[in-house]
Amino acid sequence: MSLRSSLLRASALKPVAALSLAAILLLGPAAISSAAWAETAPAETQVSLDDQTGVAITIYNQDLALVRDQRKIPLTAGLNDLAFIDVSGQMRPETALLRVDGAKVTVREQNFNFDLLTPEKLLEKSVGRKVRVITTNYATGAETTEEATVLSVAGGVVLKIGDRIETASPGRIVFDEVPPNLRARPTLVIDADSDKAGDATAQLSYLTGGLSWAADYVASLSPDEKTLDIDGWVTLTNQSGTTYRDAKLQLVAGDVHRVQQEMMKDMTVATAMPAPAAEQAMSEQSLFEYHLYTLNRPTTIAENQTKQVALLSAASVPVEKEFRFTDLTARGYTYDIGEQERVNATVYVSFVNDDKSHLGLPLPKGTVRVYKADNDGQVQFVGEDAIDHTPKNEDVRLTLGQAFDVTARARQTKYEKISDSVYESAYEIELKNAKKEPVTVVLIEDVPGTWKILSESAKHEEVNSNRLRWEVQVPAEGSAKFSYAVRVRY
Known part of the structure; x- marks a missing residue:
């Protein structure tokens, strides 16, 4: 049978929509293909934020986030063209995962349209x-x-x-129309086949950039500098290209080398750790080799917004203040250094991250800013330091600056080269304290090679094989001298 006869017979049985018989005869087989596509191609179904029933976000430290976006979708039996509007503009489409409750949906193709209408x-x-x-x-x-x-x-x-x-x-x-490859908002179009029709709930999960978080801590020293109150905040920044409304927020603390398969699963399956003593705005649990923090309420993270949410609050945390000098004499073990310039002590404040100290929550890395009230009750900034991820029961040590009133000057009192590899030297360190109360000064020296202390005016402590530590009491508005001698073999 000829093509013309076949088409005439077919047209009598079932007219081809939107295409005249004359056009088919004129255009040939290509027109038949186009006509068939016009009949079978599904109309695009837009799934917007108005259809969203829930969203959960897990944000990692390295510009990486896992988004779980739940929306109601209308399905038809057979082919569906689902356009998820207002997904992240920085989504990684190769990580997208669609799950639909109540229907068997097979994804055939997906297209991420991030070329926005301008x-x-x-x-x-x-x-x-x-x-x-x-x-x-x-x-x-x-x-x-x-x-x-x-x-x-x-x-x-x-x-x-x-x-x-x-x-x-x-x-x-x-312009007469908007080109079809432009979208007003970032959109993921999914071509899927469904085994049934009707409304269903779908969860679209994907990894994205553009979402980040950092921990910040604000600490207030007591007047006697024996305790501090500390509040922890999480600073969230959203530059992903969309808004997450009433989101369940989770944060992962830890440096992820690469995204592990475990992280694409439901985060709630991890085993919770015991509740810490600090008042928590976030709950914490272990996840793989990291720590997962969950905000105990939903929050909205708007597009192009930076916001802060509370992480923890702890009062009357016991602290220790330390005046430290490090390596005042370290340059003089193999040659004569004479008398050195007077230097100021470095001030440290430390506390233990445990239940006894009213903390005990694994602390994400961040910046700790310390304040103290002056004699008039006005709060003054006294220093800040960065901390790394700090597990429970570990020490937190903050470097706050240089002490104005506590100084030291080192002087080499003896230097002798015993052989090509053996040296003996002695030192005297004068410590001054202009404060109205006595202080304890810590001296740290890193001694190279194989060493032996020949004499010392205070007993040393071996921090490690090459680091020595001494404590020296210095009276109020007074001074003290410390001396030691050492033999070094290279």
């Missing part, structure tokens, strides 16, 4: 297409419309209007 993009996508240019006569107010072809937008718009080329638009450019 005047510049509209012109760019209209190259080679017809537009209208409307000019206004400002004297009369009359408008004139001309048809134009967009030739280029590289470095500026180039239009062909009639028999002339314009390198700048003489008026308003009017």
